[in-house]
Amino acid sequence: MTLISEFYGQFYGFMELWPVRRKCKHDPDLFCYICGCFTTSKQGLLYKHFQNYQTENRLIKQITFLSLMRNLTLFTEDPETSYPTQDAAWDRFEKIFMALSGLITYAPVFKDYVYQGLKELYKDNIMYLELRVGQSKAYELDGTTHDRAWSLEVYRNITEQFRSNHPDFIGSRLIFSVHRSLGVSQVKQAVQEAIEMQRKYPDIVAGFDLVGREDTGGSIWYFRDALSLPSEIKTQLSFFFHAGETDLDGTDVDRNVLDALLFNTSRIGHGFALVHHPLAKQLSKTRGVAVELCPISNQVLKLVSDLRNHPAAVLMSDGHPIVVSSDDPTLFGTTGLSYDFYQVFVGIGGLSANLGTLKELAMNSIRYSSLSPQLQDEALTVWKEKWNKFVADNS
Known part of the structure; x- marks a missing residue:
């Protein structure tokens, strides 16, 4: 074998x-x-x-x-020729996901994949992560598959193993994700499973999300019956919706940012269209709903070519809460978060960005995480020690 x-x-x-x-x-x-x-x-x-x-x-x-x-990967020497349109880029993007799924869900590879991922992130000075995980189940070569609980146990055990070798690593939590091309009944079943897994593994299951291209997939409002399940059965399930990852305006797609807030999303993934909706922009700022900013992803998938024109520049200047995410770095030929931090700092932050900008963005990663307030305080204490050492060593 x-x-x-x-x-x-x-x-x-x-x-x-x-x-x-x-x-x-x-x-x-x-x-x-x-x-x-x-x-x-x-x-x-x-x-x-x-x-x-x-x-x-x-x-x-x-x-x-x-x-x-x-x-x-989507890496190419000539992106304008290889991916002339958003459709071309997204088609390639999602096909790679499909291809990789069968590779990394083979059980022995899956375990190594998780540990290696933690190693790469830790090497980039990432202390904590929240990872979106799909519905694919791990399998063995004889065709047997493992249930969701098995995968969660793997994530938990490997994270604990990694922490034992790296005491300053805080940990990781998972966001259950389903593709928005599925039907309402399938998404409702996935929401039910996420609720059950969060009850059983509250330490590692953070919440639920819908992933996939918004322009062609179902809107948040389309899945309202499925997403209303937690409130109907009077239980808690945090949402971390991809919303507004589009350059469309005045459609159900860009209105996902409004519907995400109606469902009390904890964060907004991408939020590229948020500036087109002043009410949603103000509401998310007032509620402290951070936007997960993914600059390289937005460039690769052709939402913006020049990051100086990225709508997040407006959000940053207005003091809107922002966290930096790398989205899918391996597919873009990068690793960790440093590349995206650089893009935000130089391209989106502009000439007004300074060391304080980087400090605030890094601290936001903890402030707007799904960690409990106590764990956030502990994480910030560890982070500040590292930050002070970094400043002292480079002064």
């Missing part, structure tokens, strides 16, 4: 793949989920690869890396 696992890691980027359930030739009672493009016959690429594979072959390594970059 190591063969199949290694195969995914080496060749996934070369072409469109789809899983096929086949009998394992080594064990007739076992089924394997493998790529439908390859065979293990002497004519198959998989066979040829493992007959001739040399670990130290630099050419193979380089080809593999370039293939992965080409097929599993």
